[in-house]
Amino acid sequence: MVGAKKSANGWMIWLTFFVGILLSVSPLPIFMEILRPLWLALLVTFWALYMPHTVGMVTAFCLGLAEDVLQGDLLGQNALILTLITFLVLSLQQRLRMFPMWQQCLVILVIFGLAQLAQLWLSALTGNRQPTLALVLPALVSALLWPWVSFALRGMCRRYRIY
Amino acid sequence: MGVRLLVLAVLAVALMVVDARFDLLKPARKQASLVLMDAYWITDLPGRLWEGVASQFGSRTELVAENEKLKTENLLLQGRMQKLAALTEQNVRLRELLNSSALVNEKVEVAELIGMDPNPFTHRIIINKGERDGVVLGQPVLDARGLMGQVVELMPYTSRVLLLTDTTHSIPVQVNRNGLRAIASGTGNPERLELRHVADTADIKEGDLLVSSGLGQRFPAGYPVATVKEVIHDSGQPFAIVRAVPTAALNRSRYLLLVFSDSRTAEERANDAAQAQEQLDAHGGGPMLPASVPKPLIMPATPSTATSSAPAAEATAPAVAPAKPAASKPPAAAPAAAKPPAASKPPAKPPATTGGRE
Numbered sequence: 001m002v003g004a005k006k007s008a009n010g011w012m013i014w015l016t017f018f019v020g021i022l023l024s025v026s027p028l029p030i031f032m033e034i035l036r037p038l039w040l041a042l043l044v045t046f047w048a049l050y051m052p053h054t055v056g057m058v059t060a061f062c063l064g065l066a067e068d069v070l071q072g073d074l075l076g077q078n079a080l081i082l083t084l085i086t087f088l089v090l091s092l093q094q095r096l097r098m099f100p101m102w103q104q105c106l107v108i109l110v111i112f113g114l115a116q117l118a119q120l121w122l123s124a125l126t127g128n129r130q131p132t133l134a135l136v137l138p139a140l141v142s143a144l145l146w147p148w149v150s151f152a153l154r155g156m157c158r159r160y161r162i163y
Numbered sequence: 164m165g166v167r168l169l170v171l172a173v174l175a176v177a178l179m180v181v182d183a184r185f186d187l188l189k190p191a192r193k194q195a196s197l198v199l200m201d202a203y204w205i206t207d208l209p210g211r212l213w214e215g216v217a218s219q220f221g222s223r224t225e226l227v228a229e230n231e232k233l234k235t236e237n238l239l240l241q242g243r244m245q246k247l248a249a250l251t252e253q254n255v256r257l258r259e260l261l262n263s264s265a266l267v268n269e270k271v272e273v274a275e276l277i278g279m280d281p282n283p284f285t286h287r288i289i290i291n292k293g294e295r296d297g298v299v300l301g302q303p304v305l306d307a308r309g310l311m312g313q314v315v316e317l318m319p320y321t322s323r324v325l326l327l328t329d330t331t332h333s334i335p336v337q338v339n340r341n342g343l344r345a346i347a348s349g350t351g352n353p354e355r356l357e358l359r360h361v362a363d364t365a366d367i368k369e370g371d372l373l374v375s376s377g378l379g380q381r382f383p384a385g386y387p388v389a390t391v392k393e394v395i396h397d398s399g400q401p402f403a404i405v406r407a408v409p410t411a412a413l414n415r416s417r418y419l420l421l422v423f424s425d426s427r428t429a430e431e432r433a434n435d436a437a438q439a440q441e442q443l444d445a446h447g448g449g450p451m452l453p454a455s456v457p458k459p460l461i462m463p464a465t466p467s468t469a470t471s472s473a474p475a476a477e478a479t480a481p482a483v484a485p486a487k488p489a490a491s492k493p494p495a496a497a498p499a500a501a502k503p504p505a506a507s508k509p510p511a512k513p514p515a516t517t518g519g520r521e
Contacts (some may be wrong), residue, residue, distance in 0.1 A: 076178030
């Protein structure tokens with residue numbers, strides 16, 4: 001019975017990923033470009049936390065590849081980053097679900113910050129040296145957005161009975 | 164879980180290495196982009212819809228004002244085209260003096276911007292013309308005011324353009340006033356280019372127009388690139404610090420021009436130029452104008468207008484040339500004031516000048 005429901009509304013997950021991809025390439029004013037949240041990472045984190053058996057590292061890898069194609073980076077760069085994020089989230093999953101919201105935010109800040117540093121390192125390897133530590137800003141913005149994303153997606157899960 | 168991470172990480176690293184070193188993954192990338200690039204198109208949709216709605220419900224006064232503006236712009240562009248023709252002419256003549264081949268002849272096509280690269284540290288844009296439209300790798304891209312950049316990634320229906328101001332981009336330029344050559348490198352700031360290794364004593368000053376020199380074999384020569392904003396002589400530095408502002412509206416232009424330079428070899432070009440010269444001599448117009456471009460006019464898409472307006476362009480060339488130093492010096496905005504009278508002449512001009520010549 002539960003399985004039937006899941007298969008009925010599983011496409012909602014992919015819909016959120018689709019919206020995430022759109023958000024991650026949507027045009028922003030230049031000063032806000034540097035603050036663009038890591039939408040795909042946020043979504044992958046949420047689904048890995050709440051549906052670890054449906055969304056895992058392979059999904060994250062594929063999404064990362066899509067992001068690579070969209071951004072014109074080396075194939076595999078964002079895939080590696082997203083896989084790392086998912087791995088960290090999955091390994092903390094049991095605890096993370098118990099944490100109060102502010103603590104979740106902190107953990108996410110740390111994970112995303114690490115991921116962004118890895119990103120800096122990778123892009124330095126390919127010759128695109130990015131100047132400052134400003135690229136940790138997206139991690140900060142994502143962490144601040146986490147409660148809203150989390151509430152909204154949980155509401156959606158309840159409403160459409162995605163288990 | 165750890166094993167899976169290891170496998171995926173190794174896979175990712177392998178993909179990156181292969182993608183960086185070989186062309187193996189390019190086809191897969193193109194296929195994927197066929198679907199994924201629609202994301203840019205979709206995110207661009209609201210803006211385009213809004214534009215459509217605005218044009219549907221725009222009030223009459225607004226439309227009139229816009230019309231006026233477009234007309235002025237049109238004049239400006241025509242004026243610039245004249246200048247370009249004059250410069251082409253002059254360049255060909257000088258090249259012939261040097262016994263080198265004639266100038267390349269370029270064709271342009273309009274493309275539309277559909278997205279910006281989401282990475283704030285790179286300056287790249289997505290345009291709506293791709294491999295299927297004949298775009299090639301390394302193709303120069305212009306906007307109405309100057310060079311913007313070059314195509315760095317080809318996809319079937321879209322392509323990615325690296326802008327001049329990206330930190331990884333450099334372009335060979337030339338000071339329009341005296342021909343001093345330099346390399347303009349991007350700084351990561353959309354309003355700033357820097358000239359590298361310019362000697363402290365070099366004759367370059369504020370307000371100089373930098374045009375592409377064509378030395379890198381990538382960009383066509385003679386397109387405006389930037390205007391020098393400041394020159395700093397610091398005795399502690401080995402070279403002068405020269406900062407310039409790109410003339411193209413790198414972060415505002417929506418309609419861009421793709422330049423198709425001709426694929427003829429230098430020899431073929433020289434032969435064509437020689438033939439054109441002979442023809443000109445046969446017609447008796449030779450002594451006045453020592454040289455001519457193989458196919459004189461560049462911009463018009465229709466061949467009929469190109470042939471009919473060619474003599475006009477030649478005729479106006481000498482007339483425009485004397486005014487050039489004054490007109491070419493101020494940055495792109497300044498000719499606006501100087502141009503309209505010159506640009507509004509063409510309708511009346513051809514008969515007058517030809518009459519004068521005969």
